[in-house]
Amino acid sequence: MSPSQGAPVPMPALPEPSPSLPLLAGRRILVSGVLTPKSIAYAIAEACLRGGAEVALTSFGRAMSLTERSARRLGLAGPVLEMDASRPDQMAAVAASLRERWGGLDGAVHAIGFAPDDALGGNFLTAPWESVAMAMQISAFSLKTMAVELAPLMSRGGSVVTLTFDATVAWPLYDWMGPTKAALEAIVRYLARDLGPRRIRVNSIAAGPLETVAARAIPSLTGLKSAWRQVAPLGWDTGDAGPVADAALFLLSDLARAVTGEMLHVDGGYHSQGARVPGDVSELPAGFLSAEDAPA
Numbered sequence: 001m002s003p004s005q006g007a008p009v010p011m012p013a014l015p016e017p018s019p020s021l022p023l024l025a026g027r028r029i030l031v032s033g034v035l036t037p038k039s040i041a042y043a044i045a046e047a048c049l050r051g052g053a054e055v056a057l058t059s060f061g062r063a064m065s066l067t068e069r070s071a072r073r074l075g076l077a078g079p080v081l082e083m084d085a086s087r088p089d090q091m092a093a094v095a096a097s098l099r100e101r102w103g104g105l106d107g108a109v110h111a112i113g114f115a116p117d118d119a120l121g122g123n124f125l126t127a128p129w130e131s132v133a134m135a136m137q138i139s140a141f142s143l144k145t146m147a148v149e150l151a152p153l154m155s156r157g158g159s160v161v162t163l164t165f166d167a168t169v170a171w172p173l174y175d176w177m178g179p180t181k182a183a184l185e186a187i188v189r190y191l192a193r194d195l196g197p198r199r200i201r202v203n204s205i206a207a208g209p210l211e212t213v214a215a216r217a218i219p220s221l222t223g224l225k226s227a228w229r230q231v232a233p234l235g236w237d238t239g240d241a242g243p244v245a246d247a248a249l250f251l252l253s254d255l256a257r258a259v260t261g262e263m264l265h266v267d268g269g270y271h272s273q274g275a276r277v278p279g280d281v282s283e284l285p286a287g288f289l290s291a292e293d294a295p296a
C-alpha cells in the first residue's frame with residue numbers, strides 16, 4: 001500500500017487508571033456541585049469514595065432533591081447539606097454541621113457555576129451589571145467565602161479544589177463566565193497565598209468541555225466539542241468526567257503536598273496546541289503512522 005493510501009489511524013482510547021490506591025483513606029471531604037450523575041462533582045465524589053474518603057455533599061434550593069438522589073446512588077448515608085453559594089450564613093452553617101459530624105475537614109471541592117442567560121450566549125456587550133454581579137458572586141467569590149468558612153476545620157492542613165474553563169483566553173459565547181472564571185483563577189492564587197501558611201492548598205482544574213446541566217447553558221458546547229476533537233492531542237470524551245475526577249483526587253491527596261495556586265489543565269492537551277491545519281503532521285498517516293503502526 002502506498003503511504004498516501006494509509007488507512008485512517010484510529011485514536012487509541014486513553015488507558016484506564018489502575019485500581020485507585022487509597023489515597024484519601026481517613027480523609028473527610030466536602031463536595032459541592034453534585035446535581036446529576038453527569039456532574040463533574042459526582043465523578044469527583046465517586047473518586048474520593050474509591051480513594052477511601054468520607055464524603056459529604058452540599059446543594060441548594062430546588063436542586064436539593066436531585067442531589068439527594070445522586071447521594072443515594074453514591075451510597076452516601078449522611079444528609080445533603082444546604083449551601084446556596086450566595087448565602088454566607090448557609091456556608092457558616094455547613095461548617096458548623098461538619099464540625100459536629102466529623103470534628104474537622106481535610107478537603108473541599110468547589111464545583112459551582114452559574115450565570116444568568118443575559119450574561120451568556122452573545123450578550124457580552126449588553127449584559128447588565130446585576131447579572132454579571134450574580135455570576136461573579138456565585139461562581140467566583142463563593143470560593144473565597146467557602147474557603148474562609150471551612151479553613152478553621154482544616155487544623156491539620158487541607159486541600160481546596162475548584163473547576164474552571166481556562167480563562168486565560170476568550171471563548172465563543174462563554175461571555176461573562178469568562179471574566180468570572182478569570183476571577184476564580186485569581187482567587188485561587190490569593191487564597192493559596194493566605195492559606196498556605198496554614199498548610200491549606202488551593203488549586204483549580206481547567207477541564208475540557210463536558211456534557212453537564214451547566215454546560216447546556218453554554219450555547220457553544222457543540223462547536224467546542226468539535227474544536228476539541230480536532231485539536232486535543234490525546235482526544236477528549238465530553239461524556240467522561242473521570243480524568244478530571246482523577247486529577248481532583250491527586251490534588252486532594254498528599255501526593256500534591258507541594259502544589260498550590262496552580263491551574264491544572266485536564267483537557268486532553270488542548271491548551272498546549274496552536275491551530276491545526278489540513279496537512280498537519282498528525283493528519284499524515286503516510287510514512288509517519290500507519291494503521292499497522294497505531295497502538296492497539
Ligand SMILES: NC(=O)c1ccc[n+]([C@@H]2O[C@H](COP(=O)([O-])OP(=O)(O)OC[C@H]3O[C@@H](n4cnc5c(N)ncnc54)[C@H](O)[C@@H]3O)[C@@H](O)[C@H]2O)c1
Nearest residue numbers: 033035039040084085112113163164209210212213214215
Ligand atoms: N461542563 C463543562 O464543560 C465544564 C468545564 C470546565 C469547568 N466547568 C465547571 O465545573 C463546575 C461544575 O459544573 P458542571 O459542568 O459539573 O455542571 P453541573 O450543572 O452538574 O454543576 C453545576 C453546579 O452548580 C450548582 N449551583 C449553581 N448555582 C448555585 C448556587 N447559587 N449555590 C450553590 N450551588 C449552585 C448547581 O446546583 C450544580 O450542582 C462549574 O464551576 C463549571 O463552570 C464545567
